Amino acid sequence: MRRALFVLAVALSLGGCVNFADPSGKSPEVVNYVLNDGTALASRTPVRAGAPLLLVLDTTAGGFYDTDQMVFARSPATRGYYQFARWTDRPGKRFAELMRARLDGQGAYRVAAAGGYVLGDLLLDTELIDFYHDASSEPGTMRLVLRAELIDLRQRTLLGRQTFEHTVPLARFDAAGAAAAADVAVGQALDALTAWLASLR
Amino acid sequence: METEGRYTLVGTLVLAVVAVMAAALVWLAGAADRIAYQTYTLYFEKQSLDGLAVGSPVKMRGIKVGIVDGYRFARGGDEAVSVTARIDEGVPVHTGAVAYIKRNLVTGIAAVEIDNGPSGSPLLVQVPQGERYPVIAEGSSDIDRVATAVSRLSVNGAQVLEKMNTLLSEDNQRALGRTLANLDELSSHLAANKQSLDTLVQAMRDAADEFRFAGASIGQAATRAEGSIVGVGDHASVALKEAVVAMEKLQRDATLIAARVQQFTDTGSLEMTNVSRDVRTSADALTTAGQRLSDPRAILFGPTRQQLGPGEKLP
Numbered sequence: 451m452r453r454a455l456f457v458l459a460v461a462l463s464l465g466g467c468v469n470f471a472d473p474s475g476k477s478p479e480v481v482n483y484v485l486n487d488g489t490a491l492a493s494r495t496p497v498r499a500g501a502p503l504l505l506v507l508d509t510t511a512g513g514f515y516d517t518d519q520m521v522f523a524r525s526p527a528t529r530g531y532y533q534f535a536r537w538t539d540r541p542g543k544r545f546a547e548l549m550r551a552r553l554d555g556q557g558a559y560r561v562a563a564a565g566g567y568v569l570g571d572l573l574l575d576t577e578l579i580d581f582y583h584d585a586s587s588e589p590g591t592m593r594l595v596l597r598a599e600l601i602d603l604r605q606r607t608l609l610g611r612q613t614f615e616h617t618v619p620l621a622r623f624d625a626a627g628a629a630a631a632a633d634v635a636v637g638q639a640l641d642a643l644t645a646w647l648a649s650l651r
Numbered sequence: 652m653e654t655e656g657r658y659t660l661v662g663t664l665v666l667a668v669v670a671v672m673a674a675a676l677v678w679l680a681g682a683a684d685r686i687a688y689q690t691y692t693l694y695f696e697k698q699s700l701d702g703l704a705v706g707s708p709v710k711m712r713g714i715k716v717g718i719v720d721g722y723r724f725a726r727g728g729d730e731a732v733s734v735t736a737r738i739d740e741g742v743p744v745h746t747g748a749v750a751y752i753k754r755n756l757v758t759g760i761a762a763v764e765i766d767n768g769p770s771g772s773p774l775l776v777q778v779p780q781g782e783r784y785p786v787i788a789e790g791s792s793d794i795d796r797v798a799t800a801v802s803r804l805s806v807n808g809a810q811v812l813e814k815m816n817t818l819l820s821e822d823n824q825r826a827l828g829r830t831l832a833n834l835d836e837l838s839s840h841l842a843a844n845k846q847s848l849d850t851l852v853q854a855m856r857d858a859a860d861e862f863r864f865a866g867a868s869i870g871q872a873a874t875r876a877e878g879s880i881v882g883v884g885d886h887a888s889v890a891l892k893e894a895v896v897a898m899e900k901l902q903r904d905a906t907l908i909a910a911r912v913q914q915f916t917d918t919g920s921l922e923m924t925n926v927s928r929d930v931r932t933s934a935d936a937l938t939t940a941g942q943r944l945s946d947p948r949a950i951l952f953g954p955t956r957q958q959l960g961p962g963e964k965l966p
Contacts, residue, residue: 478963522960532960533953569914585961624962 478534483520483629485537485544487552488637495557504559505570505603506550509596511542511578520625521582522590529582535625542578545596545636549576552640558648572609573601574647579613581632589623592631596639600650610650614642687740688717690784691775693750693763696731697789702754702761709736709763710753716742719763735784736763745772749790766790835905838898845895849888856885 515521518540519531537544553574554561562568580595594616600609618635620627700722709717717738725733738744747768754761765787768775775785817823956965 478966520960530958530960532963533958534963535960583961588961590961622962625960626962628961 480534480536481625482536482538483625485539485541485548485629485636486633487548487640488634489641490637491552491555494555497554497557497560501558501560502571503568504553504561504572504574505564505568506546506553506561506574507564507576509542509546509549509576509578511540511581515578515581516540516542520628522585522628523582524585526586532625532628535629541581545578546576548636549574549640549643552644553647556644558651570603573603575599575601576643583620583625583628583631584617585623589620589627592618592620592628592635594618594632594635594639596643598643598646600647610646612646614639614646616642688737689740689742689744690720691736691738691744691787692782692784693734693736693787693789694725694731695734695750695752695789697791698752700732700734700752700761702759703734703752703763707760707762709738709765711742711765711767713764716765734763736787738765743767744775744785744787745769746775746777747772748775748787750787751790751792753792764792835902838902841891841895841898842902855887 510516514529517531518536518538520535520537521529521531523529550561550563553559559572562570564570564573576596576598578595579597580593582593584591584593594614596614597612598614599611601607602609616635616638618631618638620631703719703722705719705721707719708715709719717736720735720737722732722734725731736750744765745768748765749768750763750765752761753764775787778785954965959965
């Protein structure tokens with residue numbers, strides 16, 4: 451009896467080391483893509499004197515999108531994850547970094563991450579509502595929907611609220627094409643966002 | 652013959668039993684009469700007799716020395732209660748003894764506690780006029796004294812609170828606010844009119860000079876008066892300058908404090924926003940991870956063909 455239990459324990463321990471998913475050892479490798487600003491600024495503008503201090507909160511995203519996995523949709527009502535393609539960072543967090551870099555390079559604001567001991571003049575709050583590869587047709591499109599709110603911290607008032615929607619066609623029907631189109635969509639969203647902020651000044 | 656003899660025996664026994672019972676009753680009654688005790692009357696006017704009953708113990712220094720024999724409302728008003736207590740004959744009750752009600756805080760059962768008088772004083776045997784037994788005066792217990800002290804303390808505390816409330820009343824707050832506003836306005840005016848005040852002082856000094864020149868013929872007395880006026884002007888100038896400096900500093904400090912309080916509030920609000928976001932994000936990530944783990948087959952054997960994304964293929 452004791453010997454049988456010992457054999458069973460050894461078998462279970464060794465079983466944990468077995469990869470059932472890849473018996474042949476030829477499974478595709480996971481590719482990690484970096485999300486970039488597709489229309490990055492050619493040159494940086496120095497921050498002008500007396501520019502308001504803009505606090506930029508991290509971009510939030512829904513539970514399904516707040517992951518490093520790339521999302522696709524074969525129909526409007528369904529979503530799925532690419533199995534062998536991932537982002538190097540969660541899209542919401544990465545988008546906030548690209549947004550701060552873009553605003554910082556324009557020189558219209560003194561940009562800082564919200565929190566800590568910085569007392570700001572304005573607060574920018576953004577939410578990534580949709581960010582997926584629409585694969586209902588080949589090669590499909592990359593869809594990005596962003597909602598932004600600008601708040602005056604001095605007066606505690608909402609200065610503006612805007613939703614941006616961008617759809618960029620893919621060049622190829624795979625994760626690499628989706629990642630390239632996502633860069634372009636992010637660039638377009640940041641263009642629209644900065645223009646909207648300028649209209650509120 | 653035998654039957655009659657039995658009747659005689661039974662009747663004899665019955666008579667004997669009756670005689671024994673009668674003798675026992677007589678003996679017991681006589682013995683009760685011979686129990687030695689002394690009776691006292693106690694009047695309770697200030698204390699409640701709640702929990703006291705006939706037969707309740709009468710104690711002296713915690714030892715039971717007697718019982719309560721009865722009680723009734725005393726005639727003559729004041730709602731005093733007359734309690735009759737029987738105390739063992741061997742217990743000396745001195746003149747000056749006082750009695751009070753001692754009550755168990757848990758059960759509520761009461762007893763009469765006698766605080767005996769000075770041991771050198773004579774025994775309490777004198778019966779006052781109109782009374783049947785010697786009278787033990789009513790005393791006060793420690794709990795009563797504590798309650799009195801607490802009551803006095805609460806009254807004093809209430810008075811203090813009332814005075815504080817009066818001090819912090821809306822009228823006083825408004826008055827204080829008006830005073831601060833007036834002070835702020837005064838400092839602002841002083842700061843704004845600093846130049847005018849300097850000009851005024853200078854004008855006073857010039858006037859004093861002219862007065863000195865014009866009054867040279869008046870003599871030495873006029874010269875001394877002129878010197879005094881100049882001195883007053885100088886002192887007033889110095890005092891006004893110091894006041895202006897103090898007011899400006901007060902205004903700067905108040906502005907600085909207000910700005911810091913505002914900064915602290917804003918920073919705390921943003922920190923709370925970030926913390927709540929992090930918590931929410933963590934909850935979402937946990938939810939997503941749970942959803943993934945809900946499909947153990949995909950974890951063990953990898954994705955199916957239906958789960959593959961665009962352009963993805965299995966080997």
